[in-house]
Amino acid sequence: MPAVQETVERVRAIDVDQYKYGFTTDIESELAPKGLDESTVRFISAKKNEPEWMLEWRLDAFRRWLTMREPTWARVSYPKIDFQDLYYYAAPKAKAGPKSIDEIDPEILKTYEKLGIPLRERDALLGIESSGGSKVAVDAVFDSVSVATTFKAELAKAGVIFCSISEAIREHPELVKQYLGSVVPVSDNFYATLNSAVFSDGSFVYVPKGVRCPMELSTYFRINEKNTGQFERTLIIADEGAYVSYLEGCTAPQRDENQLHAAVVELVALKDAEIKYSTVQNWYPGDAEGKGGIYNFVTKRGDCRGDNSKIAWTQVETGSAITWKYPSCILRGDNSQGEFYSIAISNGYQQVDSGTKMIHLGKNTSSRIISKGIAAGHSENTYRGLVSAHRRATGARNFTNCDSLLIGDKCGAHTVPYIEANNSSAMFEHEATTSKISDDQKFYCLQRGLSEEEAVALIVNGFVKDVLQQLPMEFAVEAQKLIAVSLEGSVG
């Protein structure tokens, strides 16, 4: 099996330094003044040439944020964040907005090349001709701004709008006004409100009625600048009968201090529409002593607004010092479906508190949750999820399976599910297990000549395969590599 072979080779090739995306790009940046007050919000809005209504929206969010408190219920611990000691905006200095890919700073292009993200369409096309795979349109976000979006013209032919959110605010204000903040309200939670005030960039996707998006869309997020927070905002709308598959990847350089990433992602699926959202999150997790790393405080929510709509979240979480993330589905439309597939791997001193919420409101809605948590080293890995059926959500169905695997005796794996059935026709099933890698399985592998690390990688890949199968092909391979990488050093 080539996939297994690849994992094994991957493990073999690993040297001491695990995180290969830890380099920094030396580039001149433009920063907002350090700290956060109304002028910062105005500065960001002005930088983006935003209309007045958007500035008001941000200021309103900022004022609400001042009255809110940081949430403390998650099972994570970290020193208090000084929100005044951050840069809220960082952009590579550019010459008045690049018109084509050739005007983009070559340093940035090099960065994405190193990360393996093709921004030059012709490279991508060349790649396609040789591998025969499908095309992927990419929106690349570097610190606070989107630097390039590929295949825009080809997507436009199909009527699909794929651009940065800043551009969408300028070019498609009616769509943004209608949907922004309609899934994650401005004052939803501390970090979402902060994001609403200072979000800098992110992707915007609109797939019109009855269109099946002709290619995979993807965004690649990169934090480069020191001491900055990245606040991206993504809004995806699938109009009636539309289909879109969207991928998201993230990396950051290796730094000693902790950096903040507080994103908001909103998905809207109208009648008969389907959105598939996949994430491979590989922010810098900190070093072996737990120094540095990204604080990943993210609000992701999808709204199955129309009947027969479907939203599927797939996530592979291997990075970040702290992850606080609950991609959710509001199953509002009748017969709508929500799915959540997750692999969360923590090693070193990482802390993960992640899960999902499935809120059944419409009739005959169904949801499925498959979560696989793997804890190694000194890490803490928590699954926290909610499944609830409203009084009128007759015929709601849920199946939840969350398994945890512990590798080593210094780590913790926790499961905190909330299951709330408010009517008699709801049918909820939940099962969770926690175990360690079976000695029998390991012995079997060792006895066939695999090293202990190879054996663990193989068994873990088997443990998570239900989730990997849900990822688009390109990501599945990458995810599999990531799993092996992040477990490096956990055996023994």
Next chain:
Amino acid sequence: MTTDIRTLRTSGEEAFAQAAEARLAAEPTQGRIGELRRAAASAFAEHGLPTRRVEEWKYTDLRAAVREAPPLAGEVTASAEAEAGLRAIAFPGTERVLFVNGAYGRGASHLGRLPAGVSAVPLAAALASGSPLLDRIGGLAPQRYDAALALNTAMLREGLVIHVSAGARVETPIHIAHVFTADAPLSTFTRMLVVVEEGAQVAFIESHQGPDGIAYQANAATEFYVGDGAHVDLIRVQEEGDRALHLATLVVDMGRDVAFHAFQLATGAATARLSLYGRFSGSGSHAGIRGVNLLAARQHGDVTMVLDHAVPHCESRELFKTVLKDESHGVFQGKIIVRPDAQKTDGRMMSQSLLLGEFAQMDNKPELEIFADDVQCGHGATAGALDDDLLFYLLSRGIPRPDAEVLLVQAFVGEAVEYVEQEDLREALMARIVERLGKAG
């Protein structure tokens, strides 16, 4: 910038805090017990009743249930005792100790007749004489503040101190019956301390009953010390009146190679909560905790438990079955903690519920908190209606719908009842379940 949110005290909360102070002032207690009671009273005065923002009480609004504080129960009259004696559930072949309106029923209980190896003293007498066993009381406090237990400790007066001597094989189960007979609301506080020494084997039944239509409040707490190699069975039957509030706390400490089996059948009270805190302090022990909750009308039944695997090689099994009719509300919160050294822990927790009423509600929160890697832990939770296929099968064989439903529910809850080891008790429990199902259906 941010403002602190203060919760308003309910009048019931205020009244209980004052009552606790008054009782402490009236009966000055010295030494450890006095300190324990004062600490509990001041903790209650400070923290009060939990709001729904307190995670452990997320699904049960105790502040709403304790808007008023009924007066504390006083002395027991001989007629009340006689009435309670008649009303108390009779489990044949058991020895009974009676509590009437929260006070020890002197006339109807025969502590001298308890089987060999078992000795019991009313708590009030033990407090007066300074029994050395009392050093253990309050020794197993849960890690976090528990309002019901704090209030129970502050009010410490009525109850029973039971001692089972080492190696005793007690064949006769001991039935501690709590019967409420007053025709006006009262608050009762009872406390049991049970010390089972090494290698002993004993079974207890704890029952709670009361009349419908009276909003009395019963707060019962039990502390169990199970010595090495002991085998303890506990059966709780909760059949309080339909307007009652029943708050029960059960704290269990298990030594080495212990077998501890608990079973609760809860069918009564307007609002009932069982908080169970179990801790394994010696390896090789087994705990089996099961229960059946039958709820109807607007009843609210909550089972919340924390099982702490602090040492290696212990096994725990939990199974709770909840049947919800009408607009009743069931809650199950279970947490298994596996400490870093508790390798080879084997824990399984299951909560299953049948939603029979259209607007019945079930909230499940099974939790795992695991810090050791060589463990097998799992939990499951299900909620759903009766299986249509099974129902159809029975209907097609000519069984009328109501009977078919009762049969299926009986089978459903039977899976939990069958773990009760004593055959006659198992049958008695099943009979009560069938009777209840028939009555409410």
